[in-house]
Amino acid sequence: MNNTMSKSPVQVRIGGEAGQGVILAGVMLASAAMEDGRKVAQSARYGAAVRGGEATADLVISDTPIDYPHVEIPDILVVFSQQTYDRFAPPRTEDTKVFYDPFFVTPSKTSGGSLREISATEMAIERFGKSTSSNLIVLGFIAQLTGVVSEASLNAAIEQNLPSRHRAVGLEALAMGKKAALEVGG
Amino acid sequence: MTGRERVIEAPEVLVQGNVAVAEAAIAVGCRFFGGYPITPSSEIMVRMAELLRAGDGVFIQMEDELASICAVIGASWSGAKSMTATSGPGLSLMQEALGYAYFTETPLVLVDIQRAGPATGQATHVGQGDMMQFRYGSHGDVFPVALVPWSVQECYDLTIRAFNLSEKFRIPVFLAADEAVGHLRENVVLHRNFEVVDRVKKGAGDPFGSPLRDGVPVMPSFGDGGHLMVTGSTHDARGFRKVDDPEIHDALVTRLMRKTLDHVDEIVEIEEHMLDDAEVAFFAYGVSARSALAAVKRLRSKGVKAGLLRALTIWPFPEKQVTQLGAKVKAIVVPELNKGMIAGVARGFTGTPVHAFTQTNGKIIEPERLVKFVEELP
Amino acid sequence: MTRDMNKYLREGLSGTRFCPGCGHGILMGAILRAVDRLGIAMEDLLFVSGIGCAAWIPSPNIGTDTLHTLHGRALAFATGAKLVNPKLTTIVASGDGDLTSIGGNHLIHSARRNLDVTVICANNLIYGMTGGQTASTTPVGARTSTDPDGNNFRPFDICNLVMASGARYAARFPVTRPNQLIDAIEKALRIKGFTFVEAVSPCPTQFGRRNSTAEISALYDSVDSLCISKAEAQTMDEDERLRHFVVGEFEP
Ligand SMILES: Cc1ncc(C[n+]2csc(CCOP(=O)(O)OP(=O)(O)O)c2C)c(N)n1
Ligand code: SF4
Ligand SMILES: [Mg+2]
Numbered sequence: 001m002n003n004t005m006s007k008s009p010v011q012v013r014i015g016g017e018a019g020q021g022v023i024l025a026g027v028m029l030a031s032a033a034m035e036d037g038r039k040v041a042q043s044a045r046y047g048a049a050v051r052g053g054e055a056t057a058d059l060v061i062s063d064t065p066i067d068y069p070h071v072e073i074p075d076i077l078v079v080f081s082q083q084t085y086d087r088f089a090p091p092r093t094e095d096t097k098v099f100y101d102p103f104f105v106t107p108s109k110t111s112g113g114s115l116r117e118i119s120a121t122e123m124a125i126e127r128f129g130k131s132t133s134s135n136l137i138v139l140g141f142i143a144q145l146t147g148v149v150s151e152a153s154l155n156a157a158i159e160q161n162l163p164s165r166h167r168a169v170g171l172e173a174l175a176m177g178k179k180a181a182l183e184v185g186g
Numbered sequence: 187m188t189g190r191e192r193v194i195e196a197p198e199v200l201v202q203g204n205v206a207v208a209e210a211a212i213a214v215g216c217r218f219f220g221g222y223p224i225t226p227s228s229e230i231m232v233r234m235a236e237l238l239r240a241g242d243g244v245f246i247q248m249e250d251e252l253a254s255i256c257a258v259i260g261a262s263w264s265g266a267k268s269m270t271a272t273s274g275p276g277l278s279l280m281q282e283a284l285g286y287a288y289f290t291e292t293p294l295v296l297v298d299i300q301r302a303g304p305a306t307g308q309a310t311h312v313g314q315g316d317m318m319q320f321r322y323g324s325h326g327d328v329f330p331v332a333l334v335p336w337s338v339q340e341c342y343d344l345t346i347r348a349f350n351l352s353e354k355f356r357i358p359v360f361l362a363a364d365e366a367v368g369h370l371r372e373n374v375v376l377h378r379n380f381e382v383v384d385r386v387k388k389g390a391g392d393p394f395g396s397p398l399r400d401g402v403p404v405m406p407s408f409g410d411g412g413h414l415m416v417t418g419s420t421h422d423a424r425g426f427r428k429v430d431d432p433e434i435h436d437a438l439v440t441r442l443m444r445k446t447l448d449h450v451d452e453i454v455e456i457e458e459h460m461l462d463d464a465e466v467a468f469f470a471y472g473v474s475a476r477s478a479l480a481a482v483k484r485l486r487s488k489g490v491k492a493g494l495l496r497a498l499t500i501w502p503f504p505e506k507q508v509t510q511l512g513a514k515v516k517a518i519v520v521p522e523l524n525k526g527m528i529a530g531v532a533r534g535f536t537g538t539p540v541h542a543f544t545q546t547n548g549k550i551i552e553p554e555r556l557v558k559f560v561e562e563l564p
Numbered sequence: 565m566t567r568d569m570n571k572y573l574r575e576g577l578s579g580t581r582f583c584p585g586c587g588h589g590i591l592m593g594a595i596l597r598a599v600d601r602l603g604i605a606m607e608d609l610l611f612v613s614g615i616g617c618a619a620w621i622p623s624p625n626i627g628t629d630t631l632h633t634l635h636g637r638a639l640a641f642a643t644g645a646k647l648v649n650p651k652l653t654t655i656v657a658s659g660d661g662d663l664t665s666i667g668g669n670h671l672i673h674s675a676r677r678n679l680d681v682t683v684i685c686a687n688n689l690i691y692g693m694t695g696g697q698t699a700s701t702t703p704v705g706a707r708t709s710t711d712p713d714g715n716n717f718r719p720f721d722i723c724n725l726v727m728a729s730g731a732r733y734a735a736r737f738p739v740t741r742p743n744q745l746i747d748a749i750e751k752a753l754r755i756k757g758f759t760f761v762e763a764v765s766p767c768p769t770q771f772g773r774r775n776s777t778a779e780i781s782a783l784y785d786s787v788d789s790l791c792i793s794k795a796e797a798q799t800m801d802e803d804e805r806l807r808h809f810v811v812g813e814f815e816p
Binding site: 067069 | 198200310311366369370371372373473476477479480483549550552553554
Binding site for chain 2: 574612624627634643646648
């Protein structure tokens, strides 16, 4: 499964509810991809309200300049809400790798593409007492399984995008995601 | 630093288009920002607040957009390069003062991050519906300059160009951006590799007149001892109100027009993509030009000879280039996030069929839709 | 003008454009005398005005930097000009309609921010320039071109309004009492921060004609006789007070 990085462009979509860290996850992934020396186009769609409502982060990663900057067909789809799962999966192509958090999403059996669950919310609550770093656990997980960004760059993205008081937790969350990925294997 | 071959003087960074606008403004010497919050432009004002307060500039959040643009004009006359940023509803409120800035030859930059209108519309979703407001929003004859970025890098580069043009020609300049570009994060180089143009503050001649038909007068600042008379009423070269003199009014309106129109070759920037042997061409601007470029490549791979003419300057309109394009291709497609505003303008400059591809759903245009549209052209 | 105020007038000027007997001309003299007393250098003075007869007091008449702006927006323009060049003694001189109706929001916000400007409001109780329409300062019962049977709405007490919004100083005097008016302008200019002087400035052409009299001296007498002190005001009920001009200084 560790072949995504060589593909260009790679299209990643992360969906969930506003307030779940969906957009931050998109920015971190973009930051890591840039650190890997690639071109990125990262965007977000959300409603007018600051909290609640659907939020989607799109990321295109490429070795050449990116024309269309939004995601057309995701290669990687991460969903933190049933609503975004229902909307974006089953994907239009069998090649899409879908990652979901079972705390929020019950996948239908007819989904195309490969389907992977990652209990990030549960893991975050268990380890940190709250769900806020679940987005980073997922990033550690998908980076390990897909190679979409390198581990070093993802760690660097934590340094660049999180205030210093959150960095230790951030790095640990990434590591938890990676470990979970190694356990399920790719 | 793995995988980077390009030698660049400044590192690539990941920033949002709106933030790139603010960084560019500071880099080119903007020292005043007055604004009022509005989605999807607010990141510009927040970043300007940080940057101006950290340096020697002035940031002020005004009580509304009427006040914002007026404060910007006042600041410009006190000698500071000045800017505001807004979105459609705010742009509507600013129109009277924009006409004032044009008529008093006040340099300033107005950044509009277009959202889906009319009215409050969809505040967080993209549109390109202000294209005519840039051109015709003010009452009376105005000949504005509007630049359209299609990327975060161009948010940076065209903001710099907007300031330079505005200082050179003493004219308000629009950065006609949109939500998709304003909120996009991309690799960008916040370089210092550019020329900075400053208004001419001292020199021969009066501050509101020129012997040349397209002349740009000197612009002293308040406090320089020039006893300036700035007025939005018709005025003579010194600034005296001349509200009944037909010749003076006509001469002023005409000179201001020529400042823009006699310099179209300098002001208008376009970019050509795969037009050499093209039989069908997109004429596009802003984020929609990215959809068009993606479509061109797909059409080419299917054997369709497609190309793209991209406008980086939309006002003054690239008339000559559209006429030349029409002479070369069999059909022109104008994709835009409004009901065909620029397509309608383009039709005036070519006899070749101009097809409007319009989309007003708050999303950018998927390239596949353009591919299909071209394939189905008559 | 006995002292030489001509030095403050703009070179190349050919007379002012006010109607005979317009209070705005007297107010202009009062402003210049206050400036003269303070000895402010011409290069350091900026006058900003909106649109209206009153907005023509500084522009083009006064030979300093003048910024003649849009209707209602003088204070917004002044904000940018002053913040960029704090050295400029900035005087906003404009009409009651300009400053309190179309520009009312800028007035209260400039006071709230304590913008360091002095605002001189030429209050002629009406829209002079556009033909005598009702203003937000027109007294109840006064006749205007849009309320020929008398205005029904209560006028702003502008000094109160700006003081409530945070002004450091406000004063109201009629142009019939020029010495008090000059003193007030001088004091306002001395105080740092947002200061405000309301000059009751009769408009014979549009207000006088429709109300008391178009005869200039009679109009001036009637305006002056309506001026009362704060102490006198306290003896009146609200309706009666609203028909008068409470003159004096208002300090926080
Ligand atoms: C946006 C706008 N609306 C209306 C006008 C028309 N107008 C010009 S002056 C004026 C009233 C001025 O009244 P005031 O400020 O009291 O000054 P005065 O003439 O009474 O001294 C109006 C309504 C304008 N110039 N601009
Ligand atoms: S109309 Fe009234 S305010 Fe205007 S100049 Fe004449 S008298 Fe003065
Ligand atoms: Mg008036």
